[in-house]
Amino acid sequence: MKTGIIIVFHNNEKEMDTTYFIEQIKQISNIEFCLVNNDSRDNTYDLLRDVRDECNNVSVVNVRKFKSDMAAVKAGARFMFNEFNLKYLGYVSVNNLNIKEHGLNGLIELITENQNAILNFKISSLKKKQTLFQSIYSLLDYLKKIIEDNHFINLQFQRNI
Structure with missing residues:
Protein backbone atom coordinates (compact mmCIF):
# COMPACT_ATOMS: atom_id res chain seq x y z
CA MET A 1 0.00 0.00 0.00
CA LYS A 2 1.15 3.49 -0.83
CA THR A 3 0.95 6.73 1.05
CA GLY A 4 -0.65 9.81 -0.45
CA ILE A 5 -0.12 13.51 0.06
CA ILE A 6 -2.70 16.16 -0.75
CA ILE A 7 -1.46 19.72 -1.26
CA VAL A 8 -4.16 22.40 -1.52
CA PHE A 9 -3.38 25.50 -3.59
CA HIS A 10 -5.28 28.78 -4.05
CA ASN A 11 -3.81 31.58 -6.17
CA ASN A 12 -0.20 30.47 -5.71
CA GLU A 13 1.08 31.09 -9.24
CA LYS A 14 3.75 33.56 -8.09
CA GLU A 15 5.11 31.21 -5.42
CA MET A 16 5.32 28.11 -7.63
CA ASP A 17 8.56 27.04 -9.28
CA THR A 18 7.24 24.19 -11.43
CA GLU A 32 1.09 9.56 -4.66
CA PHE A 33 0.48 13.30 -4.81
CA CYS A 34 -2.87 15.00 -5.28
CA LEU A 35 -2.51 18.69 -6.04
CA VAL A 36 -5.85 20.38 -5.38
CA ASN A 37 -6.58 23.70 -7.06
CA ASN A 38 -9.12 25.44 -4.82
CA ASP A 39 -10.76 27.79 -7.36
CA SER A 40 -7.64 29.82 -8.18
CA ARG A 41 -8.17 32.95 -10.25
CA ASP A 42 -4.61 33.01 -11.57
CA ASN A 43 -2.61 30.39 -13.52
CA THR A 44 -2.13 28.04 -10.55
CA TYR A 45 -4.28 25.33 -12.15
CA ASP A 46 -2.23 25.42 -15.37
CA LEU A 47 1.02 25.13 -13.39
CA LEU A 48 -0.35 22.17 -11.42
CA ARG A 49 -1.31 20.44 -14.67
CA ASP A 50 2.24 21.04 -15.97
CA VAL A 51 3.61 19.26 -12.89
CA ARG A 52 1.13 16.40 -13.37
CA ASP A 53 2.10 16.01 -17.03
CA GLU A 54 5.76 15.56 -16.08
CA CYS A 55 5.36 13.30 -13.03
CA ASN A 56 3.84 9.81 -12.96
CA ASN A 57 2.82 10.03 -9.30
CA VAL A 58 0.85 13.30 -9.47
CA SER A 59 -2.88 13.85 -9.93
CA VAL A 60 -4.68 17.19 -10.05
CA VAL A 61 -8.16 17.90 -8.73
CA ASN A 62 -9.80 21.19 -9.71
CA VAL A 63 -12.35 22.56 -7.22
CA ARG A 64 -14.39 25.04 -9.24
CA LYS A 65 -16.07 26.87 -6.38
CA PHE A 66 -13.88 28.05 -3.50
CA LYS A 67 -14.23 25.86 -0.41
CA SER A 68 -12.66 25.81 3.03
CA ASP A 69 -9.24 24.19 3.20
CA MET A 70 -10.66 21.07 4.88
CA ALA A 71 -13.40 20.76 2.24
CA ALA A 72 -10.72 20.98 -0.46
CA VAL A 73 -8.67 18.33 1.38
CA LYS A 74 -11.74 16.09 1.51
CA ALA A 75 -12.30 16.55 -2.24
CA GLY A 76 -8.70 15.43 -2.82
CA ALA A 77 -9.12 12.57 -0.35
CA ARG A 78 -12.23 11.26 -2.10
CA PHE A 79 -10.36 11.28 -5.39
CA MET A 80 -7.28 9.58 -3.93
CA PHE A 81 -9.20 6.84 -2.12
CA ASN A 82 -11.19 6.09 -5.30
CA GLU A 83 -8.10 5.95 -7.53
CA PHE A 84 -5.43 4.37 -5.34
CA ASN A 85 -5.02 1.74 -2.66
CA LEU A 86 -3.62 4.01 0.04
CA LYS A 87 -2.74 3.23 3.61
CA TYR A 88 -2.47 6.83 4.83
CA LEU A 89 -3.10 10.25 3.38
CA GLY A 90 -1.33 13.38 4.57
CA TYR A 91 -2.35 16.90 3.67
CA VAL A 92 -0.94 20.41 3.56
CA SER A 93 -2.79 23.61 2.72
CA VAL A 94 -0.37 26.02 1.11
CA ASN A 95 -2.37 29.06 2.20
CA ASN A 96 -1.84 28.17 5.85
CA LEU A 97 1.93 28.08 5.42
CA ASN A 98 4.42 30.75 6.31
CA ILE A 99 6.11 30.65 2.89
CA LYS A 100 7.57 34.15 2.68
CA GLU A 101 11.12 33.00 3.39
CA HIS A 102 11.32 29.57 1.72
CA GLY A 103 8.38 29.58 -0.66
CA LEU A 104 6.78 26.39 -1.86
CA ASN A 105 10.21 24.99 -2.67
CA GLY A 106 10.78 24.57 1.06
CA LEU A 107 7.65 22.46 1.36
CA ILE A 108 8.45 20.11 -1.51
CA GLU A 109 12.07 19.87 -0.35
CA LEU A 110 10.87 18.94 3.15
CA ILE A 111 8.73 16.16 1.68
CA THR A 112 11.58 14.88 -0.50
CA GLU A 113 14.08 14.85 2.37
CA ASN A 114 11.65 13.07 4.70
CA GLN A 115 9.96 10.62 2.34
CA ASN A 116 11.10 7.60 4.36
CA ALA A 117 9.59 9.05 7.54
CA ILE A 118 6.38 9.81 5.66
CA LEU A 119 6.23 6.27 4.29
CA ASN A 120 6.76 4.87 7.81
CA PHE A 121 3.94 6.99 9.26
CA LYS A 122 2.39 5.66 12.45
CA ILE A 123 -1.11 6.96 13.18
CA SER A 124 -0.44 6.56 16.91
CA SER A 125 2.16 9.35 16.74
CA LEU A 126 -0.65 11.90 16.36
CA LYS A 127 -3.67 12.49 18.52
CA LYS A 128 -6.70 10.71 17.13
CA LYS A 129 -8.88 13.21 15.37
CA GLN A 130 -12.43 12.61 14.19
CA THR A 131 -12.39 13.26 10.46
CA LEU A 132 -14.34 12.07 7.48
CA PHE A 133 -11.55 9.59 6.77
CA GLN A 134 -9.67 8.35 9.84
CA SER A 135 -6.44 7.83 7.90
CA ILE A 136 -6.03 11.51 6.93
CA TYR A 137 -3.45 13.47 8.90
CA SER A 138 -1.74 16.85 8.83
CA LEU A 139 1.66 16.24 7.26
CA LEU A 140 3.29 19.22 8.97
CA ASP A 141 1.98 18.25 12.43
CA TYR A 142 3.42 14.77 11.93
CA LEU A 143 6.81 15.97 10.64
CA LYS A 144 7.05 18.48 13.51
CA LYS A 145 6.78 15.59 15.98
CA ILE A 146 9.47 13.45 14.34
CA ILE A 147 12.01 15.98 13.03
CA GLU A 148 14.35 17.52 15.57
CA ASP A 149 15.35 20.73 13.82
CA ASN A 150 14.15 21.90 10.43
CA HIS A 151 14.01 25.59 9.56
CA PHE A 152 10.94 25.24 7.32
CA ILE A 153 8.99 23.36 10.01
CA ASN A 154 10.10 25.81 12.69
CA LEU A 155 8.81 28.73 10.60
CA GLN A 156 5.39 27.11 10.31
CA PHE A 157 4.93 26.84 14.06
CA GLN A 158 6.38 30.17 15.18
CA ARG A 159 4.12 32.14 17.46
CA ASN A 160 3.37 35.71 16.54
CA ILE A 161 4.48 37.89 19.41
Whole structure:
Protein backbone atom coordinates (compact mmCIF):
# COMPACT_ATOMS: atom_id res chain seq x y z
CA MET A 1 0.00 0.00 0.00
CA LYS A 2 1.15 3.49 -0.83
CA THR A 3 0.95 6.73 1.05
CA GLY A 4 -0.65 9.81 -0.45
CA ILE A 5 -0.12 13.51 0.06
CA ILE A 6 -2.70 16.16 -0.75
CA ILE A 7 -1.46 19.72 -1.26
CA VAL A 8 -4.16 22.40 -1.52
CA PHE A 9 -3.38 25.50 -3.59
CA HIS A 10 -5.28 28.78 -4.05
CA ASN A 11 -3.81 31.58 -6.17
CA ASN A 12 -0.20 30.47 -5.71
CA GLU A 13 1.08 31.09 -9.24
CA LYS A 14 3.75 33.56 -8.09
CA GLU A 15 5.11 31.21 -5.42
CA MET A 16 5.32 28.11 -7.63
CA ASP A 17 8.56 27.04 -9.28
CA THR A 18 7.24 24.19 -11.43
CA THR A 19 10.70 23.10 -12.57
CA TYR A 20 11.83 22.64 -8.96
CA PHE A 21 8.57 20.87 -8.03
CA ILE A 22 9.02 18.45 -10.92
CA GLU A 23 12.68 17.77 -10.05
CA GLN A 24 11.81 17.06 -6.41
CA ILE A 25 8.73 14.93 -7.07
CA LYS A 26 10.64 12.77 -9.56
CA GLN A 27 12.96 11.82 -6.66
CA ILE A 28 10.03 10.48 -4.64
CA SER A 29 8.70 6.95 -5.01
CA ASN A 30 5.80 5.16 -3.32
CA ILE A 31 4.05 8.45 -2.56
CA GLU A 32 1.09 9.56 -4.66
CA PHE A 33 0.48 13.30 -4.81
CA CYS A 34 -2.87 15.00 -5.28
CA LEU A 35 -2.51 18.69 -6.04
CA VAL A 36 -5.85 20.38 -5.38
CA ASN A 37 -6.58 23.70 -7.06
CA ASN A 38 -9.12 25.44 -4.82
CA ASP A 39 -10.76 27.79 -7.36
CA SER A 40 -7.64 29.82 -8.18
CA ARG A 41 -8.17 32.95 -10.25
CA ASP A 42 -4.61 33.01 -11.57
CA ASN A 43 -2.61 30.39 -13.52
CA THR A 44 -2.13 28.04 -10.55
CA TYR A 45 -4.28 25.33 -12.15
CA ASP A 46 -2.23 25.42 -15.37
CA LEU A 47 1.02 25.13 -13.39
CA LEU A 48 -0.35 22.17 -11.42
CA ARG A 49 -1.31 20.44 -14.67
CA ASP A 50 2.24 21.04 -15.97
CA VAL A 51 3.61 19.26 -12.89
CA ARG A 52 1.13 16.40 -13.37
CA ASP A 53 2.10 16.01 -17.03
CA GLU A 54 5.76 15.56 -16.08
CA CYS A 55 5.36 13.30 -13.03
CA ASN A 56 3.84 9.81 -12.96
CA ASN A 57 2.82 10.03 -9.30
CA VAL A 58 0.85 13.30 -9.47
CA SER A 59 -2.88 13.85 -9.93
CA VAL A 60 -4.68 17.19 -10.05
CA VAL A 61 -8.16 17.90 -8.73
CA ASN A 62 -9.80 21.19 -9.71
CA VAL A 63 -12.35 22.56 -7.22
CA ARG A 64 -14.39 25.04 -9.24
CA LYS A 65 -16.07 26.87 -6.38
CA PHE A 66 -13.88 28.05 -3.50
CA LYS A 67 -14.23 25.86 -0.41
CA SER A 68 -12.66 25.81 3.03
CA ASP A 69 -9.24 24.19 3.20
CA MET A 70 -10.66 21.07 4.88
CA ALA A 71 -13.40 20.76 2.24
CA ALA A 72 -10.72 20.98 -0.46
CA VAL A 73 -8.67 18.33 1.38
CA LYS A 74 -11.74 16.09 1.51
CA ALA A 75 -12.30 16.55 -2.24
CA GLY A 76 -8.70 15.43 -2.82
CA ALA A 77 -9.12 12.57 -0.35
CA ARG A 78 -12.23 11.26 -2.10
CA PHE A 79 -10.36 11.28 -5.39
CA MET A 80 -7.28 9.58 -3.93
CA PHE A 81 -9.20 6.84 -2.12
CA ASN A 82 -11.19 6.09 -5.30
CA GLU A 83 -8.10 5.95 -7.53
CA PHE A 84 -5.43 4.37 -5.34
CA ASN A 85 -5.02 1.74 -2.66
CA LEU A 86 -3.62 4.01 0.04
CA LYS A 87 -2.74 3.23 3.61
CA TYR A 88 -2.47 6.83 4.83
CA LEU A 89 -3.10 10.25 3.38
CA GLY A 90 -1.33 13.38 4.57
CA TYR A 91 -2.35 16.90 3.67
CA VAL A 92 -0.94 20.41 3.56
CA SER A 93 -2.79 23.61 2.72
CA VAL A 94 -0.37 26.02 1.11
CA ASN A 95 -2.37 29.06 2.20
CA ASN A 96 -1.84 28.17 5.85
CA LEU A 97 1.93 28.08 5.42
CA ASN A 98 4.42 30.75 6.31
CA ILE A 99 6.11 30.65 2.89
CA LYS A 100 7.57 34.15 2.68
CA GLU A 101 11.12 33.00 3.39
CA HIS A 102 11.32 29.57 1.72
CA GLY A 103 8.38 29.58 -0.66
CA LEU A 104 6.78 26.39 -1.86
CA ASN A 105 10.21 24.99 -2.67
CA GLY A 106 10.78 24.57 1.06
CA LEU A 107 7.65 22.46 1.36
CA ILE A 108 8.45 20.11 -1.51
CA GLU A 109 12.07 19.87 -0.35
CA LEU A 110 10.87 18.94 3.15
CA ILE A 111 8.73 16.16 1.68
CA THR A 112 11.58 14.88 -0.50
CA GLU A 113 14.08 14.85 2.37
CA ASN A 114 11.65 13.07 4.70
CA GLN A 115 9.96 10.62 2.34
CA ASN A 116 11.10 7.60 4.36
CA ALA A 117 9.59 9.05 7.54
CA ILE A 118 6.38 9.81 5.66
CA LEU A 119 6.23 6.27 4.29
CA ASN A 120 6.76 4.87 7.81
CA PHE A 121 3.94 6.99 9.26
CA LYS A 122 2.39 5.66 12.45
CA ILE A 123 -1.11 6.96 13.18
CA SER A 124 -0.44 6.56 16.91
CA SER A 125 2.16 9.35 16.74
CA LEU A 126 -0.65 11.90 16.36
CA LYS A 127 -3.67 12.49 18.52
CA LYS A 128 -6.70 10.71 17.13
CA LYS A 129 -8.88 13.21 15.37
CA GLN A 130 -12.43 12.61 14.19
CA THR A 131 -12.39 13.26 10.46
CA LEU A 132 -14.34 12.07 7.48
CA PHE A 133 -11.55 9.59 6.77
CA GLN A 134 -9.67 8.35 9.84
CA SER A 135 -6.44 7.83 7.90
CA ILE A 136 -6.03 11.51 6.93
CA TYR A 137 -3.45 13.47 8.90
CA SER A 138 -1.74 16.85 8.83
CA LEU A 139 1.66 16.24 7.26
CA LEU A 140 3.29 19.22 8.97
CA ASP A 141 1.98 18.25 12.43
CA TYR A 142 3.42 14.77 11.93
CA LEU A 143 6.81 15.97 10.64
CA LYS A 144 7.05 18.48 13.51
CA LYS A 145 6.78 15.59 15.98
CA ILE A 146 9.47 13.45 14.34
CA ILE A 147 12.01 15.98 13.03
CA GLU A 148 14.35 17.52 15.57
CA ASP A 149 15.35 20.73 13.82
CA ASN A 150 14.15 21.90 10.43
CA HIS A 151 14.01 25.59 9.56
CA PHE A 152 10.94 25.24 7.32
CA ILE A 153 8.99 23.36 10.01
CA ASN A 154 10.10 25.81 12.69
CA LEU A 155 8.81 28.73 10.60
CA GLN A 156 5.39 27.11 10.31
CA PHE A 157 4.93 26.84 14.06
CA GLN A 158 6.38 30.17 15.18
CA ARG A 159 4.12 32.14 17.46
CA ASN A 160 3.37 35.71 16.54
CA ILE A 161 4.48 37.89 19.41
